[in-house]
Amino acid sequence: xxxxxxxxxxxxxxxxxxxxxxxxxxxxxxxxxxxxxxxxxxxxxxxxxxxxxxxxxxxxxxxxxxxxxxxxxxxxxxxxxxxxxxxxxxxxxxxxxxxxxxxxxxxxxxxxxxxxxxxxxxxxxxxxxxxxxxxxxxxxxxxxxxxxxxxxxxxxxxxxxxxxxxxxxxxxxxxxxxxxxxxxxxxxxxxxxxxxxxxxxxxxxxxxxxxxxxxxxxxxxxxxxxxxxxxxxxxxxxxxxxxxxxxxxxxxxxxxxxxxxxxxxxxxxxxxxxxxxxxxxxxxxxxxxxxxxxxxxxxxxxxxxxxxxxxxxxxxxxxxxxxxxxxxxxxxxxxxxxxxxxxxxxxxxxxxxxxxxxxxxxxxxxxxxxxxxxxxxxxxxxxxxxxxxxxxxxxxxxxxxxxxxxxxxxxxxxxxxxxxxxxxxxxxxxxxxxxxxxxxxxxxxxxxxxxxxxxxxxxxxxxxxxxxxxxxxxxxxxxxxx
Amino acid sequence: xxxxxxxxxxxxxxxxxxxxxxxxxxxxxxxxxxxxxxxxxxxxxxxxxxxxxxxxxxxxxxxxxxxxxxxxxxxxxxxxxxxxxxxxxxxxxxxxxxxxxxxxxxxxxxxxxxxxxxxxxxxxxxxxxxxxxxxxxxxxxxxxxxxxxxxxxxxxxxxxxxxxxxxxxxxxxxxxxxxxxxxxxxxxxxxxxxxxxxxxxxxxxxxxxxxxxxxxxxxxxxxxxxxxxxxxxxxxxxxxxxxxxxxxxxxxxxxxxxxxxxxxxxxxxxxxxxxxxxxxxxxxxxxxxxxxxxxxxxxxxxxxxxxxxxxxxxxxxxxxxxxxxxxxxxxxxxxxxxxxxxxxxxxxxxxxxxxxxxxxxxxxxxxxxxxxxxxxxxxxxxxxxxxxxxxxxxxxxxxxxxxxxxxxxxxxxxxxxxxx
Numbered sequence: 015x016x017x018x019x020x021x022x023x024x025x026x027x028x029x030x031x032x033x034x035x036x037x038x039x040x041x042x043x044x045x046x047x048x049x050x051x052x053x054x055x056x057x058x059x060x061x062x063x064x065x066x067x068x069x070x071x072x073x074x075x076x077x078x079x080x081x082x083x084x085x086x087x088x089x090x091x092x093x094x095x096x097x098x099x100x101x102x103x104x105x106x107x108x109x110x111x112x113x114x115x116x117x118x119x120x121x122x123x124x125x126x127x128x129x130x131x132x133x134x135x136x137x138x139x140x141x142x143x144x145x146x147x148x149x150x151x152x153x154x155x156x157x158x159x160x161x162x163x164x165x166x167x168x169x170x171x172x173x174x175x176x177x178x179x180x181x182x183x184x185x186x187x188x189x190x191x192x193x194x195x196x197x198x199x200x201x202x203x204x205x206x207x208x209x210x211x212x213x214x215x216x217x218x219x220x221x222x223x224x225x226x227x228x229x230x231x232x233x234x235x236x237x238x239x240x241x242x243x244x245x246x247x248x249x250x251x252x253x254x255x256x257x258x259x260x261x262x263x264x265x266x267x268x269x270x271x272x273x274x275x276x277x278x279x280x281x282x283x284x285x286x287x288x289x290x291x292x293x294x295x296x297x298x299x300x301x302x303x304x305x306x307x308x309x310x311x312x313x314x315x316x317x318x319x320x321x322x323x324x325x326x327x328x329x330x331x332x333x334x335x336x337x338x339x340x341x342x343x344x345x346x347x348x349x350x351x352x353x354x355x356x357x358x359x360x361x362x363x364x365x366x367x368x369x370x371x372x373x374x375x376x377x378x379x380x381x382x383x384x385x386x387x388x389x390x391x392x393x394x395x396x397x398x399x400x401x402x403x404x405x406x407x408x409x410x411x412x413x414x415x416x417x418x419x420x421x422x423x424x425x426x427x428x429x430x431x432x433x434x435x436x437x438x439x440x441x442x443x444x445x446x447x448x449x450x451x452x453x454x455x456x457x458x459x460x461x462x463x464x465x466x467x468x469x470x471x472x473x474x475x476x477x478x479x480x481x482x483x484x485x486x487x488x489x490x491x492x493x494x495x496x
Numbered sequence: 497x498x499x500x501x502x503x504x505x506x507x508x509x510x511x512x513x514x515x516x517x518x519x520x521x522x523x524x525x526x527x528x529x530x531x532x533x534x535x536x537x538x539x540x541x542x543x544x545x546x547x548x549x550x551x552x553x554x555x556x557x558x559x560x561x562x563x564x565x566x567x568x569x570x571x572x573x574x575x576x577x578x579x580x581x582x583x584x585x586x587x588x589x590x591x592x593x594x595x596x597x598x599x600x601x602x603x604x605x606x607x608x609x610x611x612x613x614x615x616x617x618x619x620x621x622x623x624x625x626x627x628x629x630x631x632x633x634x635x636x637x638x639x640x641x642x643x644x645x646x647x648x649x650x651x652x653x654x655x656x657x658x659x660x661x662x663x664x665x666x667x668x669x670x671x672x673x674x675x676x677x678x679x680x681x682x683x684x685x686x687x688x689x690x691x692x693x694x695x696x697x698x699x700x701x702x703x704x705x706x707x708x709x710x711x712x713x714x715x716x717x718x719x720x721x722x723x724x725x726x727x728x729x730x731x732x733x734x735x736x737x738x739x740x741x742x743x744x745x746x747x748x749x750x751x752x753x754x755x756x757x758x759x760x761x762x763x764x765x766x767x768x769x770x771x772x773x774x775x776x777x778x779x780x781x782x783x784x785x786x787x788x789x790x791x792x793x794x795x796x797x798x799x800x801x802x803x804x805x806x807x808x809x810x811x812x813x814x815x816x817x818x819x820x821x822x823x824x825x826x827x828x829x830x831x832x833x834x835x836x837x838x839x840x841x842x843x844x845x846x847x848x849x850x851x852x853x854x855x856x857x858x859x860x861x862x863x864x865x866x867x868x869x870x871x872x873x874x875x876x877x878x879x880x881x882x883x884x885x886x887x888x889x890x891x892x893x894x895x896x897x898x899x900x901x902x903x904x905x906x907x908x909x910x911x912x913x914x915x916x
Contacts, residue, residue, distance in 0.1 A: 117704075118805040140709060162653045173651060176628050191892050197802045198834045199614055199625075199664065201868055201915055202890040203899060207627070207660030211653050231710050255569040257592060257681030297710060299752030303684075356649040358570040388651045389570075425647035427654045436654070443647065444655055451643040452656050454902040458895060470655075 027069040034058040047088040051434045055096035060104045064220040072188030074101040083214035085157025088149035091433030093213040119226045125156020141226035144171035162211030164429030166262035169387040175210040182221040186460045196223050214466040216459035230295035235323040238290040238312045243267045246288035247363035249315035250386040263387025264291040270381035277342035280335025339383040347396035351408040355419030356428035359389040368418045369393045376411040390428035432470045440472045500554035503547035503877045512556035516673035524640025527906040535667045537609025540601045543793045543871035546885050549912025574676040577608025593679045596623035600792040608672040614664030621833035622714030632676035633659035638904025648676045666914045669903045683748035686780045690773040691765035692740035698768040699741045705764045715746040716832025723827035729786035793871045801837040803865035814859035846879035886915035
């Protein structure tokens with residue numbers, strides 16, 4: 015009855031075309047990019063304006079339905095999965111770039127704009143949007159902001175929160191406010207800082223003002239080849255300790271190298287134990303000097319070979335390997351559980367060794383493809399769902415690896431978010447008082463608790479037992495997809 | 497002046513906790529008894545926010561000054577909020593690193609006080625603001641809860657970034673006890689170009705060109721004649737002592753890249769009719785410290801203005817006319833890349849300041865700009881009616897109040913000094 019009322023009211027506000035409620039329609043929205051969690055929403059709305067977002071949210075709140083914002087659905091932590099049913103708000107139709115200001119190097123965009131589309135539109139002005147998650151060809155600016163997305167070039171340029179200046183935010187009750195400002199240091203609390211990365215738990219952003227970054231004068235990309243994973247890890251630390259902040263510093267290790275090579279033909283030596291993809295950018299004199307220093311550090315670290323991409327085509331070939339890495343790993347095993355932890359950079363060799371040990375203990379293959387310069391590891395635990403018990407082993411091994419990240423002074427998520435996947439690990443890093451302050455913040459924005467409930471923070475005890483009694487929640491009902 | 501005296505008000509207690517836990521305990525007690533608390537670092541920013549409504553406890557933060565962890569290879573530093581920025585920079589310098597943050601009076605000002613008061617400096621042009629460099633914090637909330645957020649690693653999305661809420665909040669949500677920063681390698685070379693212009697249009701045109709590729713200045717400040725004269729270090733470099741508009745622009749990197757930008761920068765400025773002076777590398781850090789200190793508190797009122805970059809010219813015209821029409825002497829500072837402007841007015845009566853500020857705000861409103869009284873001298877604060885320090889509140893004031901109420905329910909932190 016209430017669901018019918020919800021649908022009827024939403025159709026009244028948005029028109030029936032943009033209110034999806036049939037099972038086969040809803041099934042398209044039951045998972046995110048990880049396929050680890052699935053749940054059917056009660057309804058999906060596809061609003062075409064801030065006013066429609068507000069009307070839909072006010073309706074859902076009034077009728078007590080959870081509200082879940084969704085961009086392209088490429089998230090990896092279950093943040094956009096409608097675990098308790100409710101209304102998914104797809105921002106796909108809000109996909110316009112409203113303004114690019116080349117002088118101020120800013121853009122005003124709707125949340126559904128695809129990440130690379132913004133950089134493409136800014137290219138004629140010599141600008142780009144710096145956050146570059148691997149999903150950037152499909153993920154949206156709104157989703158990037160909601161999850162505070164990272165990417166390879168965040169090493170030098172910072173994560174999404176460093177690039178969002180202001181947003182129009184719709185609160186649960188449909189109230190529309192502006193948070194942040196394109197003007198520097200406006201008086202008042204920095205509410206935007208809390209909203210970016212809040213995984214849709216504080217409100218829904220319907221318009222964003224973002225910073226654009228000037229394209230560098232010169233770019234150089236290197237491939238450093240190693241026979242030993244820990245030596246490669248130490249080299250990463252040595253580059254940073256030498257005072258070089260590359261634009262990107264990525265590592266691929268283990269069997270992933272050969273798998274990527276046979277798929278992407280990026281020129282990675284299949285017998286290497288680890289490769290580093292190092293990119294520096296800036297003014298040409300600075301680049302020439304840094305290139306010399308990188309060569310020296312790599313040599314001193316015991317690098318087998320250092321190759322330099324001599325032109326844009328070679329550079330793209332090197333990057334194609336990195337960006338296609340996840341797909342390539344399907345050649346090793348059909349399913350994966352991708353982790354996302356961060357450690358102090360100096361602890362990289364240790365955490366790489368530890369993840370290999372843990373994976374071996376659980377009889378799983380592990381490939382590390384990650385943002386080494388940031389200390390942001392992405393162990394990819396590979397398995398075959400058809401083998402009973404492997405998925406559970408992958409989840410257990412994943413938890414143990416993240417626990418190790420915390421033990422060496424790191425954290426449980428560098429860029430993918432907490433969502434459903436990692437909420438139970440939150441108490442490893444935050445105590446009851448810390449969590450009470452987070453809950454306070456959430457209640458200020460969403461006093462009735464309808465915004466993406468259950469995500470980002472650990473469940474209260476009652477929910478935890480519910481979760482345990484329903485293990486099926488974390489079991490894909492129709493197989494994972496890659 | 498008596499220590500911890502604020503606008504002629506004296507605290508009944510001075511407390512200097514030696515641990516975050518002890519500090520939280522002080523706040524818990526104060527919250528339950530309704531005692532008003534004013535956190536104190538070096539006191540360099542206490543001119544922001546005006547007189548408190550009540551003042552019972554002076555909370556001296558300077559005993560929480562330990563460097564808790566510093567791993568140079570990780571470029572991460574964790575430090576007590578009572579440490580001075582200068583102390584931190586000195587330590588980082590031993591490893592050829594720095595926090596690219598240059599507010600006034602770093603050897604007196606504390607990390608916590610600078611963050612709480614939203615202090616920035618000219619380096620924001622090249623490196624962003626402290627918000628971008630703050631990885632984690634421990635904060636004692638107004639009700640005495642000791643909480644942390646963020647993580648001591650450069651990339652983290654666990655939990656809400658609540659630490660950033662305390663930056664610029666003037667300690668009204670909680671008292672910062674500990675901060676973890678990302679730090680940066682020091683550039684190999686820094687060099688500065690000074691250029692003296694006679695035309696405001698020409699200096700703005702040069703500024704515009706010097707922020708376009710290939711230029712990558714890390715700092716740029718434009719000063720009017722009064723401001724440059726008030727800075728003896730800067731003034732000593734100026735060969736022509738006539739009251740010109742002065743631009744200081746700083747480049748960093750390898751000698752080659754810095755040299756190329758300086759050469760091209762000279763060409764741009766000369767083309768715009770300026771007289772240029774290339775400073776030696778040896779003079780670089782002293783000149784920038786002197787420029788940063790220009791914005792220290794003095795006996796005059798200091799106004800901060802922010803506008804969208806696209807309205808910079810209109811704003812400059814409007815802020816020029818206000819002291820001009822009144823015959824006040826004024827020092828002007830424009831912080832490049834940020835759309836931030838500071839004016840120091842020689843005004844001694846609140847009856848004169850209030851209408852000038854109102855006129856300024858009326859001119860800024862259609863541009864989307866704002867004006868804040870960055871430093872209110874004691875003499876002006878003790879006149880009636882009180883000056884509106886923060887201007888019109890943002891539309892999110894209700895959310896802000898609700899947040900403050902939940903973290904500082906008794907309203908004990910810096911009461912009456914912030915817009916929330």
